[in-house]
Amino acid sequence: MSRIEIKFKSLRETGRKALIPYVTAGDPVAAVTVPLMHDMVKAGADIIELGVPFSDPMADGPVIQKASERALVHGISLHDVFAMVKEFREKDNETPVVLMGYLNPIEVMGYASFAKQAGTAGVDGVLTVDLPPEEGSEFVAELAKYELDPIFLIAPTTTDARIKKLCSAASGFVYYVSVKGVTGAATLDAGAVADKMTAIRKHTDMPVGVGFGIKDAESAANVGAVADAVVVGSVLVNQADLNQDNPEAVSPAICTILTDIRQALDKLVK
Amino acid sequence: MSEQQADYMNMPDERGHFGPYGGRFVSETLMAAIEELTEAYEIAIKDPEFLAEFDHDLQHYVGRPSPLYFAKSWTEKLGGAQIYLKREDLNHTGAHKINNTIGQALLAKRLGKKRIIAETGAGQHGVATATVAARFGMECIVYMGAEDIQRQALNVYRMKLLGAEVVPVTSGSATLKDALNEAMRDWVTNVDTTFYIIGTVAGPHPYPAMVRDFQAIIGREAREQILKQAGRLPDALVACVGGGSNAIGLFYPFLNDTDVKIYGVEAAGDGLETGHHAAPLCAGQPGVLHGNRTYLMEDPNGQIIETHSISAGLDYPGVGPEHAWLKDVGRVEYVAIDDKEALAGFHDLSRIEGILPALESSHALAYVTKLAPTMKKDQIIIVNLSGRGDKDIHTVAASEGIEF
Ligand SMILES: Cc1ncc(COP(=O)(O)O)c(C=O)c1O
Numbered sequence: 100m101s102r103i104e105i106k107f108k109s110l111r112e113t114g115r116k117a118l119i120p121y122v123t124a125g126d127p128v129a130a131v132t133v134p135l136m137h138d139m140v141k142a143g144a145d146i147i148e149l150g151v152p153f154s155d156p157m158a159d160g161p162v163i164q165k166a167s168e169r170a171l172v173h174g175i176s177l178h179d180v181f182a183m184v185k186e187f188r189e190k191d192n193e194t195p196v197v198l199m200g201y202l203n204p205i206e207v208m209g210y211a212s213f214a215k216q217a218g219t220a221g222v223d224g225v226l227t228v229d230l231p232p233e234e235g236s237e238f239v240a241e242l243a244k245y246e247l248d249p250i251f252l253i254a255p256t257t258t259d260a261r262i263k264k265l266c267s268a269a270s271g272f273v274y275y276v277s278v279k280g281v282t283g284a285a286t287l288d289a290g291a292v293a294d295k296m297t298a299i300r301k302h303t304d305m306p307v308g309v310g311f312g313i314k315d316a317e318s319a320a321n322v323g324a325v326a327d328a329v330v331v332g333s334v335l336v337n338q339a340d341l342n343q344d345n346p347e348a349v350s351p352a353i354c355t356i357l358t359d360i361r362q363a364l365d366k367l368v369k
Numbered sequence: 370m371s372e373q374q375a376d377y378m379n380m381p382d383e384r385g386h387f388g389p390y391g392g393r394f395v396s397e398t399l400m401a402a403i404e405e406l407t408e409a410y411e412i413a414i415k416d417p418e419f420l421a422e423f424d425h426d427l428q429h430y431v432g433r434p435s436p437l438y439f440a441k442s443w444t445e446k447l448g449g450a451q452i453y454l455k456r457e458d459l460n461h462t463g464a465h466k467i468n469n470t471i472g473q474a475l476l477a478k479r480l481g482k483k484r485i486i487a488e489t490g491a492g493q494h495g496v497a498t499a500t501v502a503a504r505f506g507m508e509c510i511v512y513m514g515a516e517d518i519q520r521q522a523l524n525v526y527r528m529k530l531l532g533a534e535v536v537p538v539t540s541g542s543a544t545l546k547d548a549l550n551e552a553m554r555d556w557v558t559n560v561d562t563t564f565y566i567i568g569t570v571a572g573p574h575p576y577p578a579m580v581r582d583f584q585a586i587i588g589r590e591a592r593e594q595i596l597k598q599a600g601r602l603p604d605a606l607v608a609c610v611g612g613g614s615n616a617i618g619l620f621y622p623f624l625n626d627t628d629v630k631i632y633g634v635e636a637a638g639d640g641l642e643t644g645h646h647a648a649p650l651c652a653g654q655p656g657v658l659h660g661n662r663t664y665l666m667e668d669p670n671g672q673i674i675e676t677h678s679i680s681a682g683l684d685y686p687g688v689g690p691e692h693a694w695l696k697d698v699g700r701v702e703y704v705a706i707d708d709k710e711a712l713a714g715f716h717d718l719s720r721i722e723g724i725l726p727a728l729e730s731s732h733a734l735a736y737v738t739k740l741a742p743t744m745k746k747d748q749i750i751i752v753n754l755s756g757r758g759d760k761d762i763h764t765v766a767a768s769e770g771i772e773f
Pocket of ligand 1: 464465490491492493494568569570609610611612613614615616681682683727729730755756757
């Protein structure tokens with residue numbers, strides 16, 4: 100069983116919801132990331148989504164765009180990201196790590212080489228925002244060789260036929276983007292999310308995570324009531340922005356928010 | 370033509386692939402809109418009513434057909450092949466861009482979308498989009514890099530006069546690629562109400578094929594005109610390549626005429642060897658950006674790098690996927706012209722033919738000054754004069770140290 104499967108299985112047994120924080124690797128400086136990953140686990144993170152910086156993050160709002168820019172000032176590359184995951188694995192062999200980013204850095208590295216290095220470093224899943232399953236079969240096949248889960252996004256605009264296609268291409272979990280828009284932009288509509296959950300669950304038994312538009316304990320609890328996992332990004336990354344001149348303050352600021360959300364999610368446990 | 374002649378005109382496949390290039394690399398939120406657009410476009414392009422409306426607008430609103438003009442003085446001066454200019458600069462709004470915006474605006478109307486967004490570099494596509502939006506009574510938002518807003522102040526004001534909102538983009542390098550990113554972000558957010566009019570043969574399928582089909586009027590006319598005026602096909606075609614829409618528009622109807630040599634001219638900026646250029650076909654590698662796989666300017670880690678060209682319309686790190694394919698199969702030869710050579714081309718045409726060309730088009734002209742003397746006097750070159758140069762007067766003046 101993969102780390103992601105094991106994680107969701109144990110969460111299911113206790114009725115808890117997965118908390119998945121997103122942070123950009125190397126933001127605001129490389130030294131912050133690995134200790135931050137450990138701190139987030141202590142603060143209640145179940146899975147870590149690690150953003151791979153890209154020069155043209157088309158699906159991201161200003162907060163995560165700036166995070167990419169800060170990381171790229173220091174030249175953070177996929178190689179650095181692999182090294183971070185490897186270092187994280189020295190002390191934590193249980194918490195799944197999902198890389199999230201755009202296709203081009205992976206294209207340039209080559210799918211086979213990427214999959215091998217990611218697998219060796221201890222990565223568990225890969226989410227490439229701009230790679231729909233129609234274009235992804237070759238990539239998914241390479242990931243499979245190293246038991247890496249391809250995570251695909253489902254959007255509010257996704258038709259039933261496409262939900263089916265996306266669910267059959269994905270493994271590990273599927274990720275529902277709760278709002279039309281870029282990361283960090285709008286506030287989600289909990290009712291609409293619940294409706295879409297029903298549609299998605301018709302096509303898959305896989306856990307469903309929901310992200311985009313989750314800003315605090317309240318919105319997290321609303322989503323947690325219908326989803327298996329809650330992804331929180333921009334509010335956390337914003338702490339890296341606010342504390343960019345004082346990197347030591349980044350992790351405590353992020354973990355304060357996470358602790359709050361963790362408590363709200365755990366209140367849902369019956 | 371031999372019987373086993375390759376067919377260069379049957380691309381892309383049904384999923385938008387030109388060999389390994391093209392495709393649809395976008396976030397899931399946009400897939401439904403792209404599928405809807407593909408369907409609408411495939412129906413429209415075969416619908417006599419749509420085609421009649423498109424032709425009518427091209428004739429009466431744009432002023433087509435654009436002349437194919439024999440540049441006698443310039444030909445004599447260069448002393449080689451006969452040079453014909455395809456006068457897209459004489460179109461309404463002053464460039465080829467309007468051919469495409471008319472086509473896409475008609476599609477937007479069919480889809481019932483009343484909000485139009487666009488990206489622009491030189492401002493020509495922004496102006497052409499604002500123009501059709503005004504005419505169809507649609508709301509129009511144009512994203513433009515803050516850097517480009519500086520160098521193309523005239524076009525920015527033109528767009529405003531036409532009722533468009535011009536939104537400065539300050540992220541990344543604040544040029545065309547960032548304007549495209551921002552337009553994509555807007556599209557994802559307002560996908561239900563909004564039609565994204567992309568200005569070149571890039572983006573996810575169906576844009577590269579669709580924009581080509583709307584621009585191919587350039588080559589169809591040129592083919593007919595040269596047969597009438599010279600009684601035969603040309604020996605060479607030359608066009609500048611930014612995203613590649615004016616070039617593919619001229620080239621496409623000639624692709625299977627394999628005796629016609631075809632040259633696409635990229636921007637060499639300060640020179641290919643300096644790295645400060647915008648020539649992905651001549652000096653880049655394949656990758657994925659803005660919805661398609663194509664040649665890109667990128668670093669070894671796959672980050673897109675900043676480009677440089679004196680002409681804002683060529684200052685883009687990617688290129689349409691059909692050009693990537695035409696390069697690999699060897700049907701089109703891609704070359705590069707630097708800023709200085711382009712400026713010389715600008716001055717040559719101004720003084721010798723009395724035509725101020727756009728700096729983008731000046732790259733094609735500069736290549737003709739190299740190519741024509743190597744050819745015989747009875748040979749023919751058609752060069753695409755994709756736009757007029759009024760918008761560039763400030764840039765040209767600045768290059769000579771003149772300020773107004
Ligand atoms: C006059 C003119 N020519 C050429 C271009 C480059 O675009 P494309 O390569 O798509 O024709 C532009 C772009 O703004 C332009 O304004």
